[in-house]
Amino acid sequence: MELQKKEIIKNYLLDEKIPVEERKERFEIAWDVWENAEEIKKEMRREILIALVDKIKNSQEFSGYEVKDGGLLDGQKWKALRIYKSNWFLSEIGIPLCYAIEAGKYNYFDLYLGIVKWNDEKGIPFKGNWWCIRELPSKWKKILSKIFENLEKLSEGWEISDWWIAWKHFDSYYAGMWQKEFYFQIIKEDYEAVAKHYFEELLKLKEATEDL
Numbered sequence: 001m002e003l004q005k006k007e008i009i010k011n012y013l014l015d016e017k018i019p020v021e022e023r024k025e026r027f028e029i030a031w032d033v034w035e036n037a038e039e040i041k042k043e044m045r046r047e048i049l050i051a052l053v054d055k056i057k058n059s060q061e062f063s064g065y066e067v068k069d070g071g072l073l074d075g076q077k078w079k080a081l082r083i084y085k086s087n088w089f090l091s092e093i094g095i096p097l098c099y100a101i102e103a104g105k106y107n108y109f110d111l112y113l114g115i116v117k118w119n120d121e122k123g124i125p126f127k128g129n130w131w132c133i134r135e136l137p138s139k140w141k142k143i144l145s146k147i148f149e150n151l152e153k154l155s156e157g158w159e160i161s162d163w164w165i166a167w168k169h170f171d172s173y174y175a176g177m178w179q180k181e182f183y184f185q186i187i188k189e190d191y192e193a194v195a196k197h198y199f200e201e202l203l204k205l206k207e208a209t210e211d212l
């Protein structure tokens with residue numbers, strides 16, 4: 001199928017029955033598309049996240065929450081967009097936990113969401129994987145276990161790490177953003193509609209865990 005597609009494109013660009021000037025024009029257009037396609041797709045991915053942040057900030061569901069971008073909107077990896085309430089602040093350590101969306105690769109690829117510690121390296125609120133720390137107060141572990149249990153009931157794919165209390169990739173091509181179907185969806189529905197998908201996943205996370 002791919003070979004057949006290649007031959008169709010090749011014949012379209014290089015068909016000797018077409019005048020030379022028209023062939024040159026076709027090839028130049030194809031070249032310009034090839035040169036600019038990745039940057040255009042990058043801008044489309046960024047527009048989705050801008051729409052998502054705007055939706056979070058203006059939603060009733062996240063009224064009273066702070067939204068702090070650590071670098072996600074700039075296309076950085078491992079620089080989370082954090083969402084939390086100011087009254088979660090603890091004087092001795094700051095904000096212990098928050099909801100977050102992060103990219104595992106540069107330029108808005110490999111997106112996941114979850115509940116992240118403020119700073120694992122500084123031990124805020126503690127260092128390491130909570131599931132494996134024997135010294136963690138039993139009261140804390142009980143709450144974190146309940147959070148994870150609620151999320152597993154919500155959907156599959158939740159994991160634990162040193163930095164994350166719980167995290168998972170967004171479903172399907174909403175995580176990777178590599179597939180053409182993702183861009184077709186933007187063209188078909190618009191940025192706002194696609195951003196709504198991410199927002200709804202974030203809202204499910206909040207509803208399943210906020211009380212805890």
